[in-house]
Amino acid sequence: MIQKAFQQYLNNFRGFSREIWILTLITFINRAGTMVLPFLSKYLHEDLHFTYAQVGTVMVFFGTGSMIGSWLGGKLSDTIGFYKIMIFSLLVSGLLFFVLQYVKTFEWLCVSILVLMVIADMFRPAMFVSLGAYAKPENRTRALTLVRLAINLGFAAGPAFGGLIIMGVGYQGLFWVDGITCIIAILIFWVTVKEKKKSTYLDKEHPGEVLIESVFKDKIYWIFLASTLLVGIMFFQLFTTVPIYHREQFQLTEFQTGLLLTLNGVLVFFLEMPLVSYIEKHHFNKLKVIIWGCLLMTISLFLLLVNTWAGILIIMMLFMTVAEMFSFPFSNSFAMSRAPKHQQGRYMAIFTMSYSLAHILSSKLGFTIIARFGYQANWFFMGFLGLTGTLLGIWALRLMQIEKLKK
Template sequence: MLKRAFQKYINNFRGFSREIWILALITFINRAGTMVLPFLSKYLKEDLHFSYGEVGWIMVSFGLGSMLGSWLGGKLSDKIGFYKIMIFSLFTSGVMFFFLQYITSFWALCFSMFTIMVVADMFRPAMFVSLGAYAKPENRTRALTLVRLAINLGFAAGPALGGLLIMSVGYKGLFWVDGATCIIAIVIFWLKVKEKKKSAYTDKAHPGEVLTHSVFKDAPFLIFLMICLISGIMFFQLFTTIPLYHKEQFNLSELQTGLLLTFNGILVFFIEMPLVSYIERNKINKLRAINLGGLLMAISMFLLLINNWVGILIIMMLFMTFAEMFAFPFSNSFAMSRAPKGHEGRYMAIFTMTYSMAHILSAKTGMTIIDNFGYQANWFFMGTLGLISVLLGLWVYKLINNKKSNNV
């Protein structure tokens, strides 16, 4: 029975090209080395002694840079190709991370975080477009899931190793590891993957979803972006306010916070691919999966209102993990499925920019609420936002179904 279950699990990984596996490998290397992000708010608060407000503004700079980088990455992917953008982005940002550790003043950090994220986040839309070139259309959602799996497997290792690194050599070690892994990952990509012109991707299973030639005239997509914005605001609490909450409310160490995030990564590694395969085999509507993810995320925020039992942090992480497994793979796929021929880069740029905006709002909103009203008010606010995203999801589902009915 165990052998059969293992075989079924392995079958979920069949049918990918060599290039997709290499993309997954470099994503794993890069993400395992990305140890700065989970501890950035703690580093700014505890090591550099910035106030909540200053930490919030530095994270805003981080998010603004991410937005501009996502837009540039998508636009340039359509203009000069994803391959050159990916190599430039990871190599240059790797070098920049080496120097970031030496910058400690407030304004210099705001400028530096903005600049490094402009370069680093050019990678994301370019990588999404590369999947359109190297993955077969029928494998696209699974290919996205494989890359997410690599991200989460790397993320399972990264925070725990990062916590150990902080406790042994301090925060400075994170910047060296982060920079080195960016460079190692992109050198492997450059040596093993040859440039290929992107092919236009159309979601054959859901042809009615490719509707328009302008994202700004695509009403369901614009509402969907609001859903992504809200889910991003909630999810990014894991990297902004929640690590501080662990320390201040429950006195957890960096290693313990890292292990909680590792728990998230391990669950995603074992469960997400079979879950996505099951949803696709049974032709469950991807919008319904996204909506269920939004509901679970809202519940995870409300669970943090229980602040007198440390075990609630594990239960909250369990709900958050299943929420992201339902929401994020199908959000990527839905966004690409609506991109008209020749506009894949621009659609994915706007999609990734939404998460960059979420990072800005997540950090600044969360820190401001906590500073003025406390942690409990923040969890209630985030959970309520999640319920709003569920209502928006029902609206998008209705709009698309009405459009399909009118086209029949």
């Protein structure tokens, strides 16, 4: 019985090309090494002694750089190709991580974070386009899910190990690990994967795709992006306000916070691929799955209103994890399914920009509300945003149903 279940689990990972597996490997290496970001707000507040307002401002520069980088990465992927963008982004951002540890003043840190994120986040839309180039049409969502699994497996190892590094040698050790892993990851990619000039990801030969003249005329896509933005604002609380809340409300150490984040990564690693395979096998509507993900994430934030029992943090993480498994792989897939041929980079750039904007708003809104009204007000406000995102998803779903009737 156990052997059969294990075999069925392994079957979910069959059918991928060699390039997809290499992309998955370098994503894992890169994500496992990205230890600075989950602890960035704590580093700024506790090590550099920045105020909440200053932390929020740095995070605005973080998100702004991410938005610019996402747009550039998508635009350039459509012109000079994803391959060159991926190599440039990881190599240079790896070197910049080495430099970042020596920047201590508020003004220069804002500038440095901005430049770093512009270069680092050029990688994301380029990587999405590369999946379109190297994945078989029937494996699109599963290929996205496989890469997400690598991200979450790295995410499971990274924060706990990062917490130990902080307790052992301090935050500086994280910058060295981040930089080295970026460079190692892209060298593996450069040596083992050859550039593919043409992406056959989406065209008229693959029925069911929506061909729109311009991304700016795709009303359904923009409503979907608005919902995605609100999901991102809620989710990024895990990396901005929640780690500090752990310490201030429940006196958790960095290692304990890392373990909670590790719980998220481990559950996603073991459950997301079977879940995605099951949903695809039974042809559930992707947008409906995304809507349920938004609702579950809303519940996870409302759970934090219980502030007298530390066990609620585990329950909250469980709800957040299931919400993440519903929301993110199918959001990526839905965004790519709306992109016409030769506009994949632009569609995915705007999609990744929505998360970058979410990072800006998540940190600034969260820290501003906490500074003025406290944590409880923040969790209530974030939950309200989640309910709004759920309603936007339902609106987009109804418009899609009308769109299908017109075909």
